[in-house]
Amino acid sequence: xxxxPPPPHPTLHRERAMASQAGANNVFYVGVARLADRVIVAxxxxxxxxxxxxxxxxxxxxxNMRPGTIYNFDVSDTTWHLKGDDAxxxxxxxxxxxxxxxxxxxxxxxxxxxxxxxxxxxSMRENENGLTRMMSSTxxxxxxxxxxxxxxxxxxxxxxxxxxxxxxxxxxxQTKPSQTNPNQSKPTQTIPEP
Numbered sequence: 001x002x003x004x005p006p007p008p009h010p011t012l013h014r015e016r017a018m019a020s021q022a023g024a025n026n027v028f029y030v031g032v033a034r035l036a037d038r039v040i041v042a043x044x045x046x047x048x049x050x051x052x053x054x055x056x057x058x059x060x061x062x063x064n065m066r067p068g069t070i071y072n073f074d075v076s077d078t079t080w081h082l083k084g085d086d087a088x089x090x091x092x093x094x095x096x097x098x099x100x101x102x103x104x105x106x107x108x109x110x111x112x113x114x115x116x117x118x119x120x121x122x123s124m125r126e127n128e129n130g131l132t133r134m135m136s137s138t139x140x141x142x143x144x145x146x147x148x149x150x151x152x153x154x155x156x157x158x159x160x161x162x163x164x165x166x167x168x169x170x171x172x173x174q175t176k177p178s179q180t181n182p183n184q185s186k187p188t189q190t191i192p193e194p
Contacts, residue, residue, distance in 0.1 A: 027107075027147040028078060029094040030139050032115055032123060032131075033059055036088050041123045042115070042131040043092075044139035046147065055092065065090065070105055083108040089123055091115070093146075100149070107146040114138055 029050045031043030038059040040052065058080065065071065065084035072081050074097055081093040081104040091111050093104055115123070118138060119131050146152065 024147050026096050026099050026149055027093070027143045028096070029055070029092065030107075030111060030143055031055060031092040032111075033090045033092065034088055034124065035063065035065065035084060035090050039126075039128050041126045041129065042119070042135040042139065043129070044132070044136065044143060046140070046143035050094070059090065063090075070108060072101065072104070079104070081105070081108055083112065085112060085116075087121070087124060089115075103146055103149065103152050107142065111142055114142065 025047050027046050028048045029043065029045050031040050033040040038056060040055060065082065067084050067086045070081060070083045072079055077097050079095050079097050079099055081095065083091045091108050093107055095104060115135065119135065123131060
């Protein structure tokens with residue numbers, strides 16, 4: 001991941017957290033903007049109230065983003081994660097500063113996939129916050145999923161275990177029989193006489 005120069009300090013005001021799950025209060029904001037005109041077409045604040053002008057200030061900076069590259073930089077006690085795509089959209093995730101990069105990158109990948117599938121090219125012509133209402137539930141679910149690090153770690157461990165077991169099932173010596181008896185269900189091998 002490549003870093004951009006740090007932007008001016010954004011204003012993120014922590015709201016009183018409701019009864020939270022273990023590992024929560026890690027994700028603060030997700031949004032998507034057009035790089036060409038810096039218009040935020042959809043966004044969602046989570047665990048905090050986010051000053052939209054702070055996000056716009058970052059977007060107004062000179063950014064030479066390469067599609068597919070994820071940029072990470074720290075601002076105060078937060079980390080900003082940005083990912084551009086080929087269409088000129090910028091996907092934004094703001095987390096607490098110690099948030100694991102592997103989950104931030106996973107979140108941005110999922111965010112891009114879900115957003116493009118649901119909103120498509122509409123994001124290239126919508127006005128400011130034009131897709132926020134349509135994407136509200138999706139963005140809230142994305143934030144909730146990536147906010148709980150304990151659950152993400154468990155899912156990751158389960159996926160690794162499943163992949164490992166799937167790999168092990170298919171591993172073993174492979175022999176190619178030289179002759180098959182059509183009356184038997186198992187292949188047989190002809191052994192040459194001495």
